[in-house]
Amino acid sequence: MRDALVAAAFRLFLERGYEQTTVDDIVALAGVGRRSFFRYFPSKEDVVFPDHEQCLDEMTAFLAAGAADDDPVRRVCDAARLVVRMYAENPAFSVQRYHLTKKVPGLRAYELSVVWRYERALAGYLRTRFAGLRDGGLRADVIAAAVVAAHNNALRSWLRSDGKGDAEAAVDHALGQVQAAFGATPVPPAAEGPEDVVVVVTRRGAPLWRVVQELESALGRGWDETPRPRF
């Protein structure tokens, strides 16, 4: 029933336009009553984004299930991957919705509020993990925003390409840049081998991001499984 309502709604939105379609039109096409619609969707806007509530719940549960020694930045990147996975599961629907959302200001506003809720879920987790760190709350907010921006950059490129290519790989690449800028693999236990040192020599005036690039290059692939950072 829920899927039938979504299918009917999108058929009408594409045929007539979003604004010109009423909830009555949708329920008539789906062959159900108005009350059935509102049992599943609080408003017409919600039928455009039928899976975000569930995805937000999954993200919250995923973050809550994290272990105390998880690398926090890696954890929020993995949480963000739940979102792209939802889009990638149904490319045709995701692309349709992308075009619809671009055209309707009310839907763009709705989408911004959903993005904001994802970002707050990530930031909330990071705040807990960074509690007691100086500027922990600031760091949490900045990293959450960076993760969301990287995710959305890759997701938008995929949507603009009409869902061609591998959305999850594109998001992995983008999140790899954020992990490189902010994240870290946990320090391996000392027992695993002798302490291995890296020496970096740099000019004092070199831009910090270039120094970090050098450093990452010196540390090599063993440093992290993420793609080589280019920030």
Next chain:
Amino acid sequence: MRDALVAAAFRLFLERGYEQTTVDDIVALAGVGRRSFFRYFPSKEDVVFPDHEQCLDEMTAFLAAGAADDDPVRRVCDAARLVVRMYAENPAFSVQRYHLTKKVPGLRAYELSVVWRYERALAGYLRTRFAGLRDGGLRADVIAAAVVAAHNNALRSWLRSDGKGDAEAAVDHALGQVQAAFGATPVPPAAEGPEDVVVVVTRRGAPLWRVVQELESALGRGWDETPRPRF
């Protein structure tokens, strides 16, 4: 007239609540006609945020006026400072609006759309500056989001404290972290002095942010005029 409308609107919003106040109520208290209201504000929501359009214009102009050799991250941080300056110019009004916005979902949505427009202005500038760089668009989006998140983290703290303390200094501190993570002062010309080198020795397994911290500490205060980074 514009100021009188804003003053009348806020007086009523605080006395009766935002939803319970109509445009008719506002124009009656201000002693003007409805058309005057709509000459200044497209909707009731817009009267809550009377200065953002002008601030967005100023930001766009500021970014467009940048020189080709400006450090791009510093430039977007300076652009973000225009926003906090607007809030700090009128602390009592800013704090009132903060409390009002927290209570009214429609105003929160409006605010998110304004924040999004600031972020797109910053990202647009950075995209131009990073054109031709590998992952330039991604880098632009991530840095713009980080700048906005840092700015808003500091701004919200100041608003929550009822506008006590120095909002601009708090934002400077927060933006300093972003500049430390992503930015750089331009490389000084070689003619200025002998090349000064820094050597950093680190364990291979150390988290990258700790290495960056060490590095910044080794580079010392001369590195940058921003506060010492703590990311």
